[in-house]
Amino acid sequence: MKTRTVMTAACAVFLAAACNGVSDTTRISGTISEAGLDEVNVVIAPHGIDTLIAVTDGRFSIELPVDPTVMGSVSAGPYQVHFIPDGTKLNVSLGAESSVKSAFSGSVNTRFAEFSDKSVSIQENFMTEVQNIRAKTDISAEAMDSLLIANYDRFTGEFIEFSKTALSQNSDNVIAVVALSNLSGLLQDDVQIDSLIGTLSPELQASDEIVAMKNLIETRIETAEGKMFKDFTIEDSDGKTVKFSDYVGKGKYVLVDFWASWCGPCKAEIPNIKAIYDEYHKKGLEVLSVAVWDRPEATKDTAKVYGVNWKQIINAGQVPTELYGIEGIPHIILFGPDGTILKRNLRGEEIGREISKYIR
Numbered sequence: 001m002k003t004r005t006v007m008t009a010a011c012a013v014f015l016a017a018a019c020n021g022v023s024d025t026t027r028i029s030g031t032i033s034e035a036g037l038d039e040v041n042v043v044i045a046p047h048g049i050d051t052l053i054a055v056t057d058g059r060f061s062i063e064l065p066v067d068p069t070v071m072g073s074v075s076a077g078p079y080q081v082h083f084i085p086d087g088t089k090l091n092v093s094l095g096a097e098s099s100v101k102s103a104f105s106g107s108v109n110t111r112f113a114e115f116s117d118k119s120v121s122i123q124e125n126f127m128t129e130v131q132n133i134r135a136k137t138d139i140s141a142e143a144m145d146s147l148l149i150a151n152y153d154r155f156t157g158e159f160i161e162f163s164k165t166a167l168s169q170n171s172d173n174v175i176a177v178v179a180l181s182n183l184s185g186l187l188q189d190d191v192q193i194d195s196l197i198g199t200l201s202p203e204l205q206a207s208d209e210i211v212a213m214k215n216l217i218e219t220r221i222e223t224a225e226g227k228m229f230k231d232f233t234i235e236d237s238d239g240k241t242v243k244f245s246d247y248v249g250k251g252k253y254v255l256v257d258f259w260a261s262w263c264g265p266c267k268a269e270i271p272n273i274k275a276i277y278d279e280y281h282k283k284g285l286e287v288l289s290v291a292v293w294d295r296p297e298a299t300k301d302t303a304k305v306y307g308v309n310w311k312q313i314i315n316a317g318q319v320p321t322e323l324y325g326i327e328g329i330p331h332i333i334l335f336g337p338d339g340t341i342l343k344r345n346l347r348g349e350e351i352g353r354e355i356s357k358y359i360r
Contacts, residue, residue, distance in 0.1 A: 026064045026085040030074065033058070033095030037076045040094065044072035044085060046208055068108045068173035069207045074100075084108045084174055108173045115166050115175055119182075122162060126155040160186050164196075172201040177209050190217045190224070220325035229339040230323050237296035237314045244320070247288045247311060249339030253358055254286045255351070258320060258331045260294040261302035266330040269347065270306045273332075276351055277310050283359050292316050292329065334358075 030040065032055055039052045040060050047070065053060045055076070064072070066087040073082050079094040086108035091101045102109040133147045160183060167179040180200075184193050194217050197210060204210055223230055231245045248254050257273055259266035277287045287310040291299040296315045303312060320326070324333070332346040334354055343354045 023087050024066060026066055026087055026090065027061065028064065028074065028083070028090045028092055029059070029061045030092035030094065031059055032076055032079075033093070034077065034079075037094075040074055040076040042072065042074050044070060046070045069177075069201075069204045071174050084112055086173070108170070108175065111170065112175050112178075115170075115178070118162060119159075122155065122159055126151065129155075156186050167196060168199070171199055172204055174204075174207075174209075176200055176204060177207070180210075180213065184213070190220050193217055194221070216325050216327070219323070223324045223341060223344075225341050225344055227341050229335055229341060232316075232319050232323050234313070234316050234319055237300070242313055244290075244313075245339075247286065247313075248335050249337075251337045252284055252286050253337060253342075253355070254288055254335045255346075255355065256333050256335060257287070257289045258292050258324075258326055258329055258333075259289060260292055260329055261298040262294065263329050267302065267306060269330050269332065270308065272348055272351055273310075274307060276355060279352075280355055280359050281310075285355065285359055286311065288313065290316050290320055292321050292326075293318060 028042070032040070035058075038055050040055060041050070041052055042062055042064070043050045044064065044067075047065065047067065049064070049072070051062075053062050064085050066085055068084055068086045071082050071084055073080055074092050074094065075081075076094050079098050081092060081094065081098045081100050083090055083092070083100045086102070088107040088109065089103040090109060091103070093099045100109055100113070104110070129151045130148065133144060133151060136144060136147075139147075163179040163182045163186075167176045167183070170176045170179070180193065180196060183196065187193060194214065197205065197214055197217075200210065205214075229244070229248050231243060231248075233241060233243045236242045248256070255273070255276065257266075257269065259269070261267075273287060273289075276285070281287070289303065289308055289310065290313045294315075299312075299314050321329075321331075324331075330347070331344070332351060333344050334342045334346060334351075336342050336358075342358070346354055
């Protein structure tokens with residue numbers, strides 16, 4: 001057996017739940033159905049555990065510390081399962097039908113399996129209804145769009161309530177982290193998500209995932225609509241120092257597109273931005289493309305192919321995305337003449353509608 005990372009004594013200091021079926025260690029007993037796999041990799045990244053366990057006659061076992069606020073994985077060859085070290089005895093099967101089962105029916109792992117199954121069920125029902133609606137041939141395009149929107153609203157409403165319930169019932173374990181991540185994407189309300197974080201246990205609030213989420217939320221709140229822009233400085237692909245304030249806060253409305261050459265949706269927005277630029281530039285609008293998470297050469301080549309003829313910042317890396325709490329691109333922001341953030345996350349036709357409120 002080889003070990004990549006030695007488990008330190010610090011890993012053994014965790015809370016043990018005082019209920020039947022839960023102990024001060026998490027014992028995993030596993031089987032592998034496929035011959036030729038002679039070791040498994042057990043990882044609990046937050047605790048620095050990354051170890052290889054020998055497989056004997058298709059079986060393996062390991063004892064791990066208890067910490068229901070994190071998630072680990074067991075993998076071998078092409079097979080992998082995730083588990084929560086909740087202090088119960090876990091039976092792991094790796095193979096064509098990999099699974100994790102807890103010996104205690106009320107365990108966090110059991111609840112996570114139920115949570116996952118319900119999540120999948122809700123999403124499958126949503127997609128089935130989408131297919132049913134799209135299969136209708138006796139309704140107009142407008143009626144079909146109306147049905148699709150109504151279906152999406154029902155789906156999001158159900159998934160939001162389901163996730164909120166899961167969060168409230170698991171405020172001391174990692175299920176709440178998954179539920180909160182779902183809610184963050186659906187609610188699009190940083191103040192509400194920040195409030196939900198406050199309902200979690202102190203231990204969970206101190207976890208890496210929640211700390212990172214809270215920091216991201218605080219960043220977005222600081223750069224929300226109505227707030228003043230935040231400046232940044234980068235060295236562009238030509239070795240010149242460039243400031244965001246060289247372009248924003250100079251007395252004109254500025255539409256800023258954070259994008260990358262490898263991003264399909266980003267490239268799909270360029271024609272929209274070009275149309276906006278052609279219509280409003282002579283009326284005082286400036287457009288600025290800021291390339292993030294990209295190679296300068298690829299940025300320049302793609303911008304040339306797509307006819308980007310407005311101002312650009314090349315090679316911004318992750319500096320602006322961290323500063324503005326941007327998780328995905330394209331992310332298009334309209335700034336006012338003094339640098340006030342007027343609207344975030346604009347897309348498609350919404351760009352023109354928003355700009356027409358200020359420039360005619």
